[in-house]
Ligand SMILES: *[C@@H]1O[C@H](CO)[C@@H](O)[C@H](O)[C@H]1NC(C)=O
Ligand SMILES: *[C@@H]1O[C@H](CO)[C@@H](O)[C@H](O)[C@H]1NC(C)=O
Ligand SMILES: *[C@@H]1O[C@H](CO)[C@@H](O)[C@H](O)[C@H]1NC(C)=O
């Protein structure tokens with residue numbers, strides 16, 4: 327009797343809540359079949375700062391029998407480096423294979439490296455190759471040199487491979503060309519993934535040539551960038567079950583024109599379209615965006631540009647994520663823009679509403695760019711510009727997310743030469759003693775500092791006015807029309823995501839250098855600005871738009887890539903203008 331009651335209850339409950347249950351399931355994260363997190367050389371079980379559990383590779387069934395290797399703890403560990411999995415390592419003096427029994431299908435392979443001295447070995451001698459199945463992931467790879475060049479303390483390499491057999495072999499092999507070389511690894515992650523990056527349907531076009539580029543089961547990819555445009559970092563556990571890391575985009579923006587960031591409007595309903603798995607990218611990616619700005623005159627005069635450094639001689643799959651977040655944009659031809667990749671037109675008329683059907687609905691587009699051989703590292707440019715020929719209502723552009731993948735070459739290779747550390751420009755007093763946090767993986771890149779310097783015709787430079795905040799402005803149908811004329815609004819390069827530098831006095835939480843940790847802000851000397859702008863060389867003039875002359879040049883300061891702008895309007899004016907808007 328009791329059982330009958332219970333079943334009846336369940337039935338009624340189920341009947342009432344089935345629809346919402348179904349909804350929950352359809353919006354659920356991906357559940358990987360295989361999920362191996364190996365903390366090499368560590369004690370049995372460890373948990374990382376993201377809450378993920380790692381098992382040890384000591385005596386593990388994945389480790390090769392009779393392989394010659396040893397384990398060690400890093401001799402020194404920077405406090406900014408996560409303990410798990412970077413504190414311990416397995417060291418290989420000769421070839422060593424991990425064999426992972428897995429289900430057939432695509433896998434993410436993530437390799438974790440921290441270049442320290444292990445067992446008294448010199449970190450510079452760790453030069454090795456790594457293969458996964460038939461693919462060469464790394465060759466003549468120096469962790470020490472790579473991290474130094476990237477100004478990082480540690481490095482995670484992510485690959486996507488299809489495994490058509492029941493075993494995935496990952497092999498580490500010390501370089502044979504240098505005598506004392508050895509190999510090591512701190513952590514290995516093998517996780518099943520859905521086949522979301524294939525373009526076998528011909529959906530990805532080779533930019534500049536009108537041919538489809540097929541990414542299929544035979545293709546291995548290396549993720550080189552994964553960016554939440556206009557938003558924050560997303561940690562692996564914040565992703566949709568695929569444990570991808572997304573980083574904020576400000577460190578990749580080129581030039582002084584940073585646009586504005588926007589979060590999804592309160593009455594815009596976010597909804598994945600039917601047929602698009604919810605794990606393609608998390609809601610957090612689609613609900614934040616970067617736009618060019620409210621002044622259409624300025625927008626017409628610049629390109630909203632991101633710059634990504636990549637290895638030469640490979641094709642790259644560029645996936646752009648879009649979702650209209652602004653309430654005022656509901657129809658076709660309200661905001662139409664062109665997309666350029668490496669200065670070539672990838673999309674002439676991008677209209678997110680036309681693609682997605684309505685606002686709040688995500689859509690993504692794939693493009694393939696060939697980065698020719700040449701210097702070992704080159705910049706891959708992504709630029710957006712309003713498209714005016716259709717006379718769209720707003721001259722603006724929008725982007726929510728970017729993923730960039732290196733595509734294996736014809737021999738199944740993904741490895742390129744080690745990046746060469748840039749020479750350090752200047753002798754900054756603070757650079758020698760950078761606080762550890764500023765050098766941490768995600769922080770250092772974020773520390774893009776916009777220096778805004780005002781001056782008149784006499785070039786009276788007011789130096790030291792630095793901004794560390796972000797323009798997160800809610801713009802509700804407040805576009806200024808092109809006829810409004812220049813307003814003096816300056817799209818400043820700003821740091822941070824939760825700060826608002828929107829108004830001068832009221833809710834400014836992150837305006838001036840003094841209110842921020844010193845490692846994020848820096849004062850520039852006149853000499854530095856002069857040298858950065860090559861003595862105000864007219865050739866470096868970016869634009870004369872509504873915001874006066876903007877000079878730009880890359881500066882290596884504190885080994886950060888900083889961007890410095892010398893603009894005419896004073897900061898106070900900028901703040902005032904944004905307050906009035
Ligand atoms: C393992 O490596 C050590 C040190 O290089 C060497 O002395 C030893 O002979 C190796 N053992 C095997 C089985 O290869
Ligand atoms: C790709 O590989 C997966 C799993 O390995 C398989 O299920 C699928 O049929 C393959 N696709 C093609 C087109 O061969
Ligand atoms: C490690 O090797 C590099 C290059 O061979 C050398 O410059 C450095 O001094 C060595 N470090 C130590 C601690 O021996």
Ligand SMILES: *[C@@H]1O[C@H](CO)[C@@H](O)[C@H](O)[C@H]1NC(C)=O
Pocket residue numbers: 466468471503743744
């Ligand atoms: C291996 O890498 C080192 C360091 O980047 C470089 O000096 C050397 O030329 C490379 N060797 C080969 C064979 O590529």
Ligand SMILES: *[C@@H]1O[C@H](CO)[C@@H](O)[C@H](O)[C@H]1NC(C)=O
Pocket residue numbers: 423425459491493494495
């Ligand atoms: C994996 O490696 C093991 C041991 O080295 C070898 O016996 C096996 O054939 C390899 N399997 C594949 C699929 O490469």
Ligand SMILES: *[C@@H]1O[C@H](CO)[C@@H](O)[C@H](O)[C@H]1NC(C)=O
Pocket residue numbers: 593653654656
């Ligand atoms: C959003 O809400 C505001 C105020 O509540 C309203 O004026 C506006 O029309 C709404 N927009 C849309 C697209 O529903």
Ligand SMILES: *[C@@H]1O[C@H](CO)[C@@H](O)[C@H](O)[C@H]1NC(C)=O
Pocket residue numbers: 668669705707
């Ligand atoms: C794209 O244009 C910029 C600016 O004119 C230039 O610096 C850059 O080298 C170009 N990039 C390519 C790949 O042509």
Ligand SMILES: *[C@@H]1O[C@H](CO)[C@@H](O)[C@H](O)[C@H]1NC(C)=O
Pocket residue numbers: 626627628629666668669670709711
């Ligand atoms: C924007 O980029 C494209 C492609 O590199 C270039 O042709 C165009 O001149 C740029 N426009 C502006 C305003 O910089």
Ligand SMILES: *[C@@H]1O[C@H](CO)[C@@H](O)[C@H](O)[C@H]1NC(C)=O
Pocket residue numbers: 460544545546733734735736737738739
């Ligand atoms: C990637 O490597 C596989 C295996 O070597 C090969 O079949 C495929 O053609 C390569 N892809 C490209 C784009 O070269």
Ligand SMILES: *[C@@H]1O[C@H](CO)[C@@H](O)[C@H](O)[C@H]1NC(C)=O
Pocket residue numbers: 755756758759
């Ligand atoms: C860096 O710190 C060390 C020890 O804390 C100190 O001796 C040195 O003078 C500092 N260097 C600079 C450039 O501040």
